[in-house]
Amino acid sequence: NAGVTQTPKFQVLKTGQSMTLQCAQDMNHNSMYWYRQDPGMGLRLIYYSASEGTTDKGEVPNGYNVSRLNKREFSLRLESAAPSQTSVYFCASSLRTMWEQFFGPGTRLTVL
Amino acid sequence: QKEVEQNSGPLSVPEGAIASLNCTYSDRGSQSFFWYRQYSGKSPELIMSIYSNGDKEDGRFTAQLNKASQYVSLLIRDSQPSDSATYLCAATSNTGNQFYFGTGTSLTVIP
Numbered sequence: 001n002a003g004v005t006q007t008p009k010f011q012v013l014k015t016g017q018s019m020t021l022q023c024a025q026d027m028n029h030n031s032m033y034w035y036r037q038d039p040g041m042g043l044r045l046i047y048y049s050a051s052e053g054t055t056d057k058g059e060v061p062n063g064y065n066v067s068r069l070n071k072r073e074f075s076l077r078l079e080s081a082a083p084s085q086t087s088v089y090f091c092a093s094s095l096r097t098m099w100e101q102f103f104g105p106g107t108r109l110t111v112l
Numbered sequence: 113q114k115e116v117e118q119n120s121g122p123l124s125v126p127e128g129a130i131a132s133l134n135c136t137y138s139d140r141g142s143q144s145f146f147w148y149r150q151y152s153g154k155s156p157e158l159i160m161s162i163y164s165n166g167d168k169e170d171g172r173f174t175a176q177l178n179k180a181s182q183y184v185s186l187l188i189r190d191s192q193p194s195d196s197a198t199y200l201c202a203a204t205s206n207t208g209n210q211f212y213f214g215t216g217t218s219l220t221v222i223p
Contacts, residue, residue: 033211042215043156043200059210090155098204098211100146103155 001026004104006091012110013081021076021107023091031097032074033058034066036087037106043090049074050097081111115139116203118214126222131188133199133217138182141206145177147186148200150216156200160186191221 004025013019025032033048035058045058049068063085065077074093078085088108092101117136125131137145144163148156162168162175162184174187184203188195198216205212 035213040215043202043213045211048211056209059212098144098208100158100161101211102158106155 003027004091004093004102006089006104006107008107009105010108012112013078014112015082017081018077018079019081019109020078021089021091021109022073023075023104024073025091025093025102025104026072027093027095027102028071029093029095029102030071031094031099032068033092033094033101034064034074034076035090035092036060036085037090038087046076046089048097081109083111085109086111114214115205115210115212116201116214118199118201118217120215121218122220123217124220124222125191127191127193129191129221131191131195131219131221133186133188133201133219135184135186135201135214136182137184137201137203137212139203139206139212140179140182142182142203143206143208144204145175145184146202147173147175147184148202148213149195150198150200152198159199188219191219193221193223196220 034046035043047066091104094101147159150156160175176185200216201214
């Protein structure tokens with residue numbers, strides 16, 4: 001089992017460009033999450049999906065959209081990237097909402 | 113005030129000693145608490161979860177929860193150099209619809 005996978009691993013964007021970060025899990029978990037991690041700020045929840053077909057805002061949702069494509073996949077979209085969105089993005093999943101979460105390897109995003 | 117606060121460290125302990133990591137939280141209604149370990153450049157890895165007051169032991173790790181004092185701690189016994197990492201404390205919100213991480217404590221175990 002691969003656990004939680006994320007693509008891409010690295011990405012450089014110019015201000016105003018758009019992109020989608022992909023996440024998939026093979027643990028049959030119901031809930032999935034997107035976080036960003038910044039120095040001095042720690043991990044902050046962007047959006048989560050408690051179950052297939054639902055999404056909810058986390059602590060820092062502005063500038064992002066998400067799609068729970070099916071039970072396995074949860075994508076994060078930046079419609080118009082800004083330098084403030086330079087960060088490391090982690091996807092996570094859990095069997096139950098806000099329970100023990102398992103993280104993917106992360107995507108390092110730089111917006112110039 | 114952040115929802116979850118940790119001393120950023122760095123904390124240094126000699127090999128074989130007990131490392132003590134502390135965390136406080138502001139939401140008195142928080143019900144679930146977690147400790148994660150994160151090596152540099154890697155993703156967080158779950159160590160332990162704790163939901164009720166008292167101690168919970170798993171191998172060399174012991175998590176302690178005191179809801180009255182809004183305090184969570186992690187003890188690492190017989191610390192090893194491989195334990196050198198950043199340790200993240202996390203808590204759910206009272207409403208159960210938010211998950212908050214502390215900024216982490218950097219631990220170095222000196223051989």
